[in-house]
Amino acid sequence: MKQEKGKEKRKILVCAGTGCLSTGALSLIQELNQEIEAQGLTEQVTVVPTGCHGFCEQGPTLIFEPEQTLYVQVKKQDISEIIDKEFKQDLRIERLLYQDPLTGKKTETFANTNFFVKQERIVLQNCGFIDPENIEDYLARDGYKGLMTALKQKSPDEVIEEVKKSGLRGRGGAGFPTGLKWSFCRQTHADKKYVICNADEGDPGAFMDRGVLEGDPHSVIEGMLIGAYGIGSDEGYIYCRAEYPLAIKHLKKAIKDAEEAGFLGENILGSGFNFKLYIRAGAGAFVCGEETALMASIEGKRGMPRARPPFPAQKGLWDKPTNINNVETWSSVPHILRRGAQWYTQYGTEKSKGTKIFALTGKVNNTGLVEVPMGITLREIIFDIGGGIQDNKKYKAVQIGGPSGGCLPESLLDLAVDYESLTSVGAMVGSGGLVVMDETTCMVDIARFFVNFSQKESCGKCTPCREGNKRMFEILDRITQGKGQLEDLEKLEKLARVIKDSSLCGLGQNAPNPVLASLKYFRDEFLSHILDNQCPAGVCTAFLSYHIDNELCKKCGLCVKNCPVNAISGDKHTPYSIDLETCIKCGICVEKCKFAAVVRSGKE
């Protein structure tokens, strides 16, 4: 009944993901509701706060249903005009439409944007289109039908078989076949088994899981229910990082609603299957994304990984068989059960089936969340979906896989994105961060950045990771400061080999990847720093120097006024000059000069 009535109503979907919230989505929602009431349209229009539309760069974004008009970068002042034009006059507001950065053309609907066209949204299909805090919205889009299929039509073994057939592989990094993983846990005999959702998305530059948890929490719960039924577990945990308060809030609401609706609890849907689900907030440790560390953390201990075997499927949480998958993996499961393994295998490549969400960020025009079929090329993601490089700069590299991955150069842009191809070039799918870098990014600095991250996040248990990453960082730091030596590269390579070979867990084993990949594809930049004493990208401040081109200088004095350390002197009669001893290379003079008379060079 309620749905019938709802159909008549038009909807305004307001992205209320973390990105858009920070650019004012909340006040837009308030303003929209007030305006709708003021204009007497409450019967015709509802405002729905949704999860992430994925189009973070353009936020806050609004989508009008059913016609799917997309407005970007909406401001509070636009609201009354929007309501008036959209609902009273049926007119579009040109300036709020999305403009393609490459063609300059305006696009009316979300589905027609280049950002969206090449995507294949399965896991993200609800994100941005439903109110994540309303279970009715989820149900209206076939929610919990996958669970019903599993419970009513399939035995646990058949559920696992279906997932195996789908070819789904773990979306958290290494890509272990999900169905196989489940079957290990199912085969272990025990009085109690656990399933865990790894929502400790700590990879800097990745927010896919955040998008799903905030925008479609029920899909994760449904996936876990199906997995638990297959494995024979009656208790689960979602381990979500505390840095994602909105995700935790939406999950809590979703669990409560699912309990009330009979999807969680005792005798679910009359099947005799019981399942209880708890949330645990992580407390800020990247290493807890590692399975054994994650379980230690749930047990209330220091999140230090332990040696495997025994694998979690034999001895996991509180020594009971445990199955851990990440958010995206769990969230893919309901679709597979509902639409069949056959349907799922149409997406992707032979060995990597289905779709993968990437967080596209960095120096790219359309930052945001994108879901693409496995096997798509990096070029398509960055240039077609991402709209190319910001400010028409030159592409240099894309960092894929975060601290466990690597930076890939232009020559690999046509590489198909799947587990095997990426590993073969020294990167990995990882959790799915894609950080685009342009010519102004220094690859030594980026390698230093990632190793610094890994050494800070090392749990400190095993020697190679604790001591080795620290030394790699120190060597890279010296190179960026102009104190590098040629033999440092050999030392880096030796350390990288040993850390990879002998570290206890995945964090350590993969931490050298960014360094190795950079040394492989961007060795020239390392050599420039060491041999030529210069940073080609002009990033490493140690190599920078500034001087004033007196031909261009108009003696306006702006640089003198703004220099924080009074390093610039000159007046109407004497030429301006920078005292390099005093200069701290902050670059304010370059930004302030209106005549491009302050010249920065990357060589000391």
Add this chain to the structure above:
Amino acid sequence: MEWLTLTIDGKEVSVPKGITVLEACRQHNIRIPTLCHDPSLTNTAACRLCVVEIEGIRNLPASCVTIATQGMVIRTGSDRVKEARKTILELLVANHPLDCMTCQKMGNCSLAQYAYEYGVSGDVFQGDKRELPLDDSNPFIIRDSSKCILCGKCVRACQEEQVNGVLDFFARGFQTQVGPAFNSKLAESECVFCGSCVAVCPVGALTERQMAGKGRPWEITKVQTTCPYCGTGCNFDLNVREGKVIGVTSNSDAPVNGRMLCVKGRFGFDLIHNPERLTTPLIKKKGKFVEASWDEALDLVADKFTEIVQVHGPDTLAALSSAHCTNEENYLMQKFMRAVIGTNNVDHCART
């Protein structure tokens, strides 16, 4: 028992099912360096020094936690393994004070020994070094955290053997340390100074305070003895240098206590050479104690006992025995009181 066949360094060997690769190698006298492994503690596979190459495994697994399986092909001395071990040692040494000359542990330090074997020099990696204050807050243990290599054996000994749990890891990454709660000094913690942590420390991070500067391992003769403090019968080694006991170290082979000792057994030996120690019986004559022979003293006691029993009756005497004594000694004492003196007035300090 089921037996497995493995190939270690090209040689076929058979080992019982269920043991680790490390145990298999050691059973066949193949030397594998370890820092965090201890046969009586849980394995944590933290130091990674025991890595080996196993066919079919991508990385170098730690042999201490890898269970041997039928047909396993193991290489313990390949270049890859050697490079890993040497680099790990270089990394440990890079973060370790190189004051071996004055270190109490010299000659008995596993890190120094392996560094020597693998030809590790101290200047491969430059950078930050852990520099932490010395904890000499108590008379028994010197804790020099700057020398700690974070093998965690002390933590496990404290938790698993002494079941006291005073020590644990804190902070993380390069900043990780071992210590009592709130980074307090041992004297301010719940530590009972059993010294189990000292007994397992492979480097100079935990040493016996009383032994500092008193003798090097090669100057010391170890004399196994039974602890005189109580009737438990713990065994340990007196460390003797030039006829003087300079310390006590526990011995894993001790039948009763293994490596464990209490604070008195491990650290309470200073009485041996105390100038005030009684060496002969003393008899009070004219208000002053005078040295006497044992015969003299025992005769005096026997006379007095007889006199008291005869004049005042046996029940005016009572005997209080001590936990210092063995069961047998305590038995003899009560037998003596009942059968010889004729009283049931017998008690013991451990009875409450």
Add this chain to the structure above:
Amino acid sequence: MSCSCLELVDPKEVKLDAVLSAYQGKKGVLVPVLQEAQEIYGYLSQEVMEKISRTLRILPAEVYGVATFYSQFRLKPMGKHIIQICLGTACHVRGGAKVLEAIEEKLRIKDGETTSDGRFSLEIVACIGACGLAPVVSIDGDVHGRLIPERVGQILENYV
């Protein structure tokens, strides 16, 4: 019948007691208890950790070990407003370090420090998942995106 000692009861301690009794006897609760205790007190003092240790019967060394392992836990009192500057990959690539410099200069504090007037504490964090808006700063949980160093002063003024 009124008892004057009631007035001496510390409301924060009452809250902590409630948290402890809610979790007591359950397994694996140390992390959530520390999180809630920090929520109540703003940081974890030795006293609070000792109380948690006693009540939950977890060794003090273990409580301390856990509290110092996770970056979320703070062992010192914090300022009124907590600034978390993200230096994750996307923010790094888009100039997060310059924003950090601007904050450091403006407030004269570094990572992990608190201003002398107790108004702000500064923390560097790895990623808060708002990469689309890089570089970002989160103040008391509100995310400010697409920052440039020049805007820092103006934003901080909103937090008195």
